[in-house]
Amino acid sequence: MEQEDTRPQIMYAFGLSLVFVIIDAAVFCVLAEPLGEWLPIQSVWLNNCVHPTLLALIGTLLGCSAFGAFRKNPKLVPTAYSFFPAYMLVCYAYACLNLEGDERAFACQIITLYTLAPTLTGMGGSWLLYGLKRRCKKQRPNN
Numbered sequence: 001m002e003q004e005d006t007r008p009q010i011m012y013a014f015g016l017s018l019v020f021v022i023i024d025a026a027v028f029c030v031l032a033e034p035l036g037e038w039l040p041i042q043s044v045w046l047n048n049c050v051h052p053t054l055l056a057l058i059g060t061l062l063g064c065s066a067f068g069a070f071r072k073n074p075k076l077v078p079t080a081y082s083f084f085p086a087y088m089l090v091c092y093a094y095a096c097l098n099l100e101g102d103e104r105a106f107a108c109q110i111i112t113l114y115t116l117a118p119t120l121t122g123m124g125g126s127w128l129l130y131g132l133k134r135r136c137k138k139q140r141p142n143n
Helices: 003-038 044-068 076-081 084-098 101-139
Strands: none
Touching: 003 044, 003 076, 003 084, 003 101, 044 076, 044 101, 076 101, 084 101
């Protein structure tokens, strides 16, 4: 890609990443309580691993459905998910700079609980699907 074509794509990816943040937040808000009732886990640490991961997978599946909408530029979806670590860092920086003591520790735990799973599943899933899509496209004869 030429340099002049890259800048708009990054801006499109940034905008799409904000849509993905809204999708993930909506999935967490709407499905967290029903998932807790449907799949009760007594161990707190296991609950804090399994539930956010399942919710993040649902959000990632919804986000990765955008591959169909961006057929001309499928790299836009994984590029959008690549903004998620930057969002995590901004949240951590805000918590560390503006909170003290126990509040800071609690905020960092909440940030990790609700942003780590969407970041890992979003980036991992979208780049995996993008790679599979590229591989399948290379293996097909010219249409």
